[in-house]
Amino acid sequence: MQSLKTDMSIYKKFNFEHPAVGIKYTHEKPEGIEQLDKQLALCEMFTETHRRNRPFYFTRENENCVGRSVLGMQEAGSMPNTGQIGVEFGIFQDARANRNIYRHQYSLEKGVVKYVLYSPVDQLTYEPDLLLITATVPQAEIVLRAMSYSTGEIWNAQLTGVGACSWLYAYPVLTGKVNYTVSGLTFGMKAKEIFPAGWMLIAIPYHWIPTITANLNEMEWVLPAYTDGRKKFYEREMRVMKGITK
Amino acid sequence: MEPLQTDLSVFKQLNLKKPPVGVKYLLEKPEGVKQLDKKMALCEMVTETQKSQEPFYMTRENENCFGAQALGMVSGAPSAAASGELGVRFELFRDAEANRNLFKNNPNMEKGIINYVVFAPLEKITFEPDLLILMTDAKQAEITLRSMTYSTGVLYESMTSTALSCAWLYVYPYVSGKVNYFLTGLGFGSIGRKAYEPGWVLIAIPRKWLPTMVQNLKEMKWELASYTLGREEFDKWEKGIQAQLMRESRNH
Numbered sequence: 253m254q255s256l257k258t259d260m261s262i263y264k265k266f267n268f269e270h271p272a273v274g275i276k277y278t279h280e281k282p283e284g285i286e287q288l289d290k291q292l293a294l295c296e297m298f299t300e301t302h303r304r305n306r307p308f309y310f311t312r313e314n315e316n317c318v319g320r321s322v323l324g325m326q327e328a329g330s331m332p333n334t335g336q337i338g339v340e341f342g343i344f345q346d347a348r349a350n351r352n353i354y355r356h357q358y359s360l361e362k363g364v365v366k367y368v369l370y371s372p373v374d375q376l377t378y379e380p381d382l383l384l385i386t387a388t389v390p391q392a393e394i395v396l397r398a399m400s401y402s403t404g405e406i407w408n409a410q411l412t413g414v415g416a417c418s419w420l421y422a423y424p425v426l427t428g429k430v431n432y433t434v435s436g437l438t439f440g441m442k443a444k445e446i447f448p449a450g451w452m453l454i455a456i457p458y459h460w461i462p463t464i465t466a467n468l469n470e471m472e473w474v475l476p477a478y479t480d481g482r483k484k485f486y487e488r489e490m491r492v493m494k495g496i497t498k
Numbered sequence: 499m500e501p502l503q504t505d506l507s508v509f510k511q512l513n514l515k516k517p518p519v520g521v522k523y524l525l526e527k528p529e530g531v532k533q534l535d536k537k538m539a540l541c542e543m544v545t546e547t548q549k550s551q552e553p554f555y556m557t558r559e560n561e562n563c564f565g566a567q568a569l570g571m572v573s574g575a576p577s578a579a580a581s582g583e584l585g586v587r588f589e590l591f592r593d594a595e596a597n598r599n600l601f602k603n604n605p606n607m608e609k610g611i612i613n614y615v616v617f618a619p620l621e622k623i624t625f626e627p628d629l630l631i632l633m634t635d636a637k638q639a640e641i642t643l644r645s646m647t648y649s650t651g652v653l654y655e656s657m658t659s660t661a662l663s664c665a666w667l668y669v670y671p672y673v674s675g676k677v678n679y680f681l682t683g684l685g686f687g688s689i690g691r692k693a694y695e696p697g698w699v700l701i702a703i704p705r706k707w708l709p710t711m712v713q714n715l716k717e718m719k720w721e722l723a724s725y726t727l728g729r730e731e732f733d734k735w736e737k738g739i740q741a742q743l744m745r746e747s748r749n750h
Binding site: 349353445 | 595600602647656682717728
């Protein structure tokens with residue numbers, strides 16, 4: 253496992269209520285890190301990291317929902333794919349609608365990941381594959397702006413009403429895109445009472461960690477325009493526009 | 499303007515803090531609706547509708563940001579913006595190239611198609627809206643978005659950008675036919691203008707999706723049983739349903 257080289261200390265400056273979590277997918281058993289001692293759904297693992305506030309890893313034996321198949325730790329089996337479960341839960345009108353979501357969802361290649369490591373960002377000892385941030389909207393605005401600050405990238409969030417873990421854990425690392433969602437929108441996390449509604453969950457894959465981290469170090473976090481108030485902002489906007497068109 | 503035929507009353511049951519807003523794009527001047535009597539940014543027009551509680555229409559003369567350009571009411575962005583310099587001066591972007599990149603991705607309406615935009619709060623919508631914009635909390639958003647996927651299984655896709663979020667709220671759903679949503683408090687101009695309190699979910703439903711979502715909102719359960727069971731009971735219930743389905747599938 254590649255040891256941590258990126259300076260992640262900038263994330264402390266956010267004073268997140270729940271620490272950012274670094275996640276690593278590995279085929280080999282990690283050394284010096286304890287295994288999770290219970291079974292949880294994949295969507296619960298990051299809140300477990302918040303609770304423990306120390307690193308741990310899990311294997312497929314520790315996961316008791318569809319997360320194992322999302323991470324390629326085992327075959328999904330035919331039952332979810334029939335679409336009948338979503339009908340029984342009242343989420344979908346019929347199996348056809350439920351089956352449709354499987355055309356969109358992402359899974360890691362089977363058999364590649366055997367161990368998944370979680371660590372609060374301030375205790376990271378490895379280069380994470382994924383950084384999972386739980387943020388308020390003003391904090392999320394800063395994180396997402398750090399993605400566009402040097403790139404102009406648009407903010408594109410992908411999600412389905414069920415199987416949200418696929419969008420947070422598989423989609424970002426497979427596509428190399430930052431993804432985000434709002435807690436309270438998806439079935440499993442809501443029913444399992446994983447997180448109160450209204451928090452922004454941002455999944456940053458390793459492709460974007462250097463850019464976002466560097467931009468967080470460089471850019472202004474709270475822009476003057478945000479503290480001007482409405483009237484003064486208009487005046488600022490006019491001043492800036494006139495300055496450029498001179 | 500085509501008169502309202504869709505029964506939108508089901509949206510009242512969401513008990514939104516502020517009413518949904520119907521939006522109509524027109525080439526010709528609407529009759530029986532007053533023109534907005536001031537200038538503001540396009541992103542502020544939803545809150546203006548919610549405040550005034552009355553329908554109004556706007557023209558390009560009423561818009562004082564980049565909304566008129568997003569709606570194709572005026573020619574392309576002023577050079578100050580298109581060059582990317584504006585975003586640098588606002589400290590939004592590191593350099594002009596990053597800002598220019600935004601313009602490559604942002605959707606715009608075809609120029610000259612829209613001269614008038616009508617806004618009306620739900621109770622006073624008399625036309626088939628091109629867009630229905632909802633401002634919800636996460637719980638209300640869950641129900642609204644689920645009503646899109648309930649009979650279709652489509653995914654929830656949110657598109658927005660640091661600046662010009664008006665294009666993603668007003669233009670993208672209209673031109674793509676896709677429902678879009680994002681949180682207030684993420685977009686530069688609407689933060690600067692204090693257009694919304696941060697943390698609300700703005701959902702823009704294009705006309706294409708209204709019949710499906712209205713029908714599903716009427717049909718589906720809003721508060722699913724599993725949302726009230728609590729974590730442990732839900733785990734048991736979920737396993738029970740899965741086991742039952744396994745048994746049934748073996749019997750077939």
